[in-house]
Amino acid sequence: MLTDQKQVNPRQVLGVETLKSLNERSDRKGLLQLIAHLTVMGVSGYLWGSHIEKGWLVFPVLVVYGFSLASMFAALHECVHRTAFATNRLNGAIAWLAGLLSLYNSTYYRHYHKWHHRYTQTDKDPELEDPKPTNWQEYLWQLSGLPWWWGKLQTYWKLTTGQIENYPFLQEKSGKDVILSARLQLFAYLGAIALSSALGHPEAFFLYWMLPLAVGQPMLRFILLAEHTGCTDDDNPLTNTRTTLTLFPIRLLMWNMPYHAEHHLYPSLPFHALPKAHQQLSPYFERVEKGYVQVNRNIVSRF
Template sequence: MDHRTLIASLPTETKFALIARSDSAGLRHLGLYGTALAACTIGILLQVPLWPLLILPQGLLLVFLFTLSHECTHQTPFKSRWINEAVGHACAIPIALPFVWFRYFHLAHHKWTNDPARDPELAGKPRPDSWPSLLAYLSGWFYWRGMVQTLLQNAFGRIDAPYLPQRQHAAMRREARVLLALYGLGTLSLIYSPLLFWIWILPVLIGQPFLRLYLLAEHGLCPPVANMLENSRTTFTTRIVRFLAWNMPYHAEHHAFPNVPFHKLPQFHTLTRAHLKSTSDGYAGFTTSYARAMHRDPIRSSSG
């Protein structure tokens, strides 16, 4: 059964229940997430005992704002559109991910999921197929370089990707210029104080490899087919990881029915589990499988 057949088989009342959005569920999750981030930030600023140990969780909480931004592009974390928009734009600042641009980039990814020629997440480039390329990918170098190029292109160059609607070009140009201005001010502040280095720059650099590994599992080793239950992976993991990633380890479910908000994905998973084609038992398990596939068949690991 493919994802279209599965969704069509669901009773109408079930589908309506699954896509019901909730400000309270989203704000509750955001409140807990924000509390954890604030606690780490304050601990670093006050240099509490063993405060350097807080840099890793700080980095994880910052870089995994990507998953919240991603959800906001779908307008699903919160019922109120304005909250989704405000949170999406706020997430852009610490991770250099312009929200308006990312919305259309991500919609194109959903349309052409895992298609090597048309999925903009691949952009004609293979996934890591050797240890040097895997280490370079996990370092986050390609992400940071790509985001700098995107911001500069959107701010001062020509916006010409076919999936970016012309009516949004002005908004993309404004958001890129605002973000660049903020980063310029942040850079200047380092002359007077190293605070931003300890609570933002170093943490996001340290946290990025964990996000890259998480993202690699979403579609790595999955075939380039149209069935979302096959071209996307669900990873069975801990409650902490699911919390950090806003339940996006249920990734095949998300691609099968993107209108389902994060807090309903576990419920939707009970309806899809028997039909999932690509799954892994934890991210360590996926990494082991990827390393073996890379060693055994580099072409499969890079295109799958």
């Protein structure tokens, strides 16, 4: 529940010393988080590979594996903010790897996401180029992940062919970096396809990456819809972003991104500091809600 919004300076809710303490980045905590995520991915991926066509366990294992791939987007997000690790080179390397697994380009996303934070829920916010659903058809279409796949095909085509003039957040130098990064990523995918074919398993790229990622996307869309949908269309971080209280497995694989209002208010906070920050910041936010099912029920109730 929002507390005295008109009398609060959003950027001064936390004291200087408190913010300094919370802002401490850690390679150890980042690596432990990454290992936990990769462990879930590795175990579920192994079970998916060894249980194909072997009974009822196949589908839940595929869902977990697929979501662990899709939610590498959360690892990318933290590394792009350079808050996942204390070492910036580690942030850069893991961001690129996480983007490779989740079909995002970290170099492009860093500039895109910077503008999202700068212009959240206002006319220059690049996320608003994907309209929020206003009816059941649009809602289910977004949850399917199909618009996301189509958007990826369009974006990668433009980036790899150097068509960046319609991206205002890319300058000449950053644009060249993005083009090179996107092309390297495409080569990595082509290399994976070639390697699997050379090893006699041409279906592996589809079965162990594309199919699971497609299965995981609806879950990720379900979560990401909650971040700003139904919030105010202005630059007030106390009202334009939602925090969703959810289960530990989701918080783990989403790198604490459900504490999204806290993150938008203080983007410098590393993922491991967000739960502690929530304890102090939650009374100031307009939207702190319990569970993604409830949030999505509220979203569709407005159709």
